[in-house]
Structures are given as structure tokens and as C-alpha cells.
Amino acid sequence: MASPSTFFTLILTLFLLSLHVDAKELIIPEDGYTVSTVLEGHKAHINPFTVLQRPGSSDLVLLDSVNSTFYTVQFPISQESVLSRFSGDGSVGYWDGDVALARFAKPKSFAFDLRGNMYVADKFNHAIRKISSRGVTTIAGGGFSEKSSGKDGPALNASFSNDFDLTFIPGLCSLLVSDHMHQLVRQINLKEEDCTFGSKSGLGAVMTWTLGLGLSCLLGIVIGILVRPYIIPNTERLQPLPFHRDMEALPNQSGEATTDTLLRQQKRSC
Numbered sequence: 135m136a137s138p139s140t141f142f143t144l145i146l147t148l149f150l151l152s153l154h155v156d157a158k159e160l161i162i163p164e165d166g167y168t169v170s171t172v173l174e175g176h177k178a179h180i181n182p183f184t185v186l187q188r189p190g191s192s193d194l195v196l197l198d199s200v201n202s203t204f205y206t207v208q209f210p211i212s213q214e215s216v217l218s219r220f221s222g223d224g225s226v227g228y229w230d231g232d233v234a235l236a237r238f239a240k241p242k243s244f245a246f247d248l249r250g251n252m253y254v255a256d257k258f259n260h261a262i263r264k265i266s267s268r269g270v271t272t273i274a275g276g277g278f279s280e281k282s283s284g285k286d287g288p289a290l291n292a293s294f295s296n297d298f299d300l301t302f303i304p305g306l307c308s309l310l311v312s313d314h315m316h317q318l319v320r321q322i323n324l325k326e327e328d329c330t331f332g333s334k335s336g337l338g339a340v341m342t343w344t345l346g347l348g349l350s351c352l353l354g355i356v357i358g359i360l361v362r363p364y365i366i367p368n369t370e371r372l373q374p375l376p377f378h379r380d381m382e383a384l385p386n387q388s389g390e391a392t393t394d395t396l397l398r399q400q401k402r403s404c
Contacts, residue, residue: 172211180205180217184243189250195220202226202238204265221265228259228277229270236270238263243299245309247328253300253309260294262309262322274322284316292320304329 175182183199187209196205196217203222207215220233227237239258246252252265253273261276274289285293295315303310307329311320 173207173213173215177213178217186244186246188252189246189248191250195244195252197241197244198222199240199242202240204244221270226258228256228261230263230272231269233265233269236263236265242297243301245300245302247302247324248304248331249328251328253302255298255300255311257296257298260296262289262294262300262311284313284318284320286320289322 173182180196180198180203181200182196184197185194187194188206192209193206194209194211196207197203198205201222201224203224204220205217206220207217221236222238223235225237226239228239229235229237238254238256241254241256241263243255244252249266254263254265256263256276259276261272262274263276264271264273272290274292275294276290284295285291294311295313297314299312299314300309301312302308306321307324307326309322309324311318311322313320
């Protein structure tokens with residue numbers, strides 16, 4: 135018969151196993167990471183919501199969604215970093231045009247294309263806005279469409295809810311919109327010029343220069359191969375001549391003189 139201690143151990147083991155089976159979480163810790171605060175929003179009087187790096191730049195763009203304002207800050211961020219207002223004046227509104235004077239309505243996310251243009255999911259304006267070197271424009275939704283619906287079609291006639299995010303997909307040259315309220319994933323195709331790193335003329339010049347350099351190298355190799363048989367044999371033929379002349383004046387191994395020496399001796403005896 136089992137002892138009371140053995141029976142208690144068995145019950146405890148079964149209880150622990152039942153807890154493991156019914157557990158709702160499985161946590162596997164991994165060491166080697168460190169968390170540090172690099173910017174305190176309350177000291178800078180901002181409410182950081184999203185931070186992204188601008189392509190081809192050392193600037194970070196920080197979104198303060200509460201105040202509908204975008205800021206830029208140099209990377210890496212530190213407590214001494216200086217924030218510069220990029221777009222938005224702190225007031226909720228809908229105003230395209232000059233980047234510094236533009237107004238937004240609680241934007242929640244933004245994305246960059248390969249040219250550094252910025253696309254903003256302007257939440258309560260139900261619009262997608264574009265910030266470029268030419269200013270701020272509306273590319274989809276906004277005042278051109280019915281508010282808060284899932285209507286597709288031409289971008290300016292399409293409509294969005296007040297709860298959506300967007301991301302840029304380089305391989306598709308498009309924006310993907312996650313419309314949470316309508317449970318939709320929607321695609322907006324961008325212009326081809328916004329999905330390249332440089333202009334077509336600049337790319338053509340680089341390709342022409344590269345092609346010319348490659349042809350020059352190939353031509354030099356071909357000329358070298360063709361000329362080689364005429365240079366190396368002549369060089370090899372000229373080098374042993376002085377040594378050959380010196381050998382003619384020396385006797386051979388049997389002690390007899392060479393042909394030229396015998397002829398000279400015969401002339402002397404005549």
C-alpha cells in the first residue's frame with residue numbers, strides 16, 4: 135500500500151499537469167536585449183504615436199496624433215534631441231497646400247515611398263494625404279467622397295472609415311490600406327515615378343557609362359591576347375643571342391675549337 139507522502143506527491147503532480155494543460159499563455163524568455171528611454175514626450179510637450187525614418191535621410195519623422203502634427207528629429211534620438219515641426223500647426227482641420235500650414239484630423243499612421251514622399255492616413259478626414267516637395271495634396275477620399283464607407287473606384291471618389299492604417303509595398307508600387315471598421319484590405323496603385331530611386335535620365339546615364347566601361351575593358355583584353363604571340367617570342371629570341379656568341383668562342387668539351395676558330399687558324403697558316 136502506498137504511503138501518504140507518495141499519494142500526496144501524485145496528487146500534486148496531477149494538479150500541476152492540469153494547470154499546464156489549462157494554461158492560456160506560453161512564455162519563452164530570450165535574454166540579450168536592453169530597453170532605454172530616448173525621448174520623454176511630456177518634457178517636449180508632444181504625444182509620440184508613430185516614428186519612421188525618412189528614406190535617404192538621417193531624419194526621423196514623429197507623429198503626434200493628438201495634436202495632428204508631424205515633427206522631424208535627427209537620428210539617433212537622445213534626451214537632448216531637438217524636435218522641428220514639419221507639418222501641421224496643432225489644430226484639427228483639413229487644409230492642403232503649404233507643408234508647414236497644412237492641417238490634419240487625428241492621423242494614425244503614415245508611410246514613405248522610395249522617393250521620400252509621405253502618405254498620411256488622415257483618420258477623421260477619411261482621406262489619404264500626400265506630402266511631397268510640391269506640398270500637401272489629397273490622393274484618395276476626403277471631401278470628394280461619401281464619409282465612412284467602403285466604396286471603391288477612382289481614388290478621389292473612394293471612401294474610408296475613421297479607423298484605418300496604411301503601408302507602402304515597394305514590390306507592388308502601391309499602398310495597402312487596412313480598413314479596420316469595414317474589415318477590408320484595399321490597394322492604391324501609385325505613380326511609377328514614385329517607386330524609383332532616381333529619374334529615368336539619370337538611370338540611363340549610369341547604364342551608358344557602365345556599358346562603355348565594360349566594352350573598354352573587353353577591348354583591352356582582346357588586343358592583349360592578339361598582340362601577345364608577337365611580343366613574347368621576339369623577346370625570348372633576343373635574350374639568348376649574347377650568350378650564344380660567347381659560347382662560339384669557347385672550346386667544346388672535347389677540347390676542340392669551334393668552326394670559326396679552325397677557319398682563322400687555317401688563314402694564319404697560309
